[in-house]
Amino acid sequence: MGQRCNVHLMQREALTPAQECMMRLVCDGMSTAQMCAKLRRSHWTIRNHLRAVFKAYRVHSRVQLVVRIQQGG
Numbered sequence: 127m128g129q130r131c132n133v134h135l136m137q138r139e140a141l142t143p144a145q146e147c148m149m150r151l152v153c154d155g156m157s158t159a160q161m162c163a164k165l166r167r168s169h170w171t172i173r174n175h176l177r178a179v180f181k182a183y184r185v186h187s188r189v190q191l192v193v194r195i196q197q198g199g
Contacts, residue, residue: 140182148175152188153195 141149151161161172176188185191 141179142175145175145179145182148172149179149191149195152176152179152191 147165148161151164156164158169158172158176161167162169165172180186180191183191183194185194
């Protein structure tokens with residue numbers, strides 16, 4: 127779990143395991159390229175998972191996601 131995000135997810139059930147992983151990596155401050163290398167997935171796969179996470183949390187950026195999570199979902 128990321129140092130910057132204390133994850134108390136109200137919407138956790140709505141996320142797939144892959145999407146939850148993406149969310150945690152965003153909280154760790156990883157870039158898309160770093161996620162691709164770590165998870166051995168394509169840029170497009172990572173991007174699609176991130177879009178789903180953004181939609182679930184009703185945000186439009188990584189910064190907004192981190193703030194929303196820190197605020198408790």
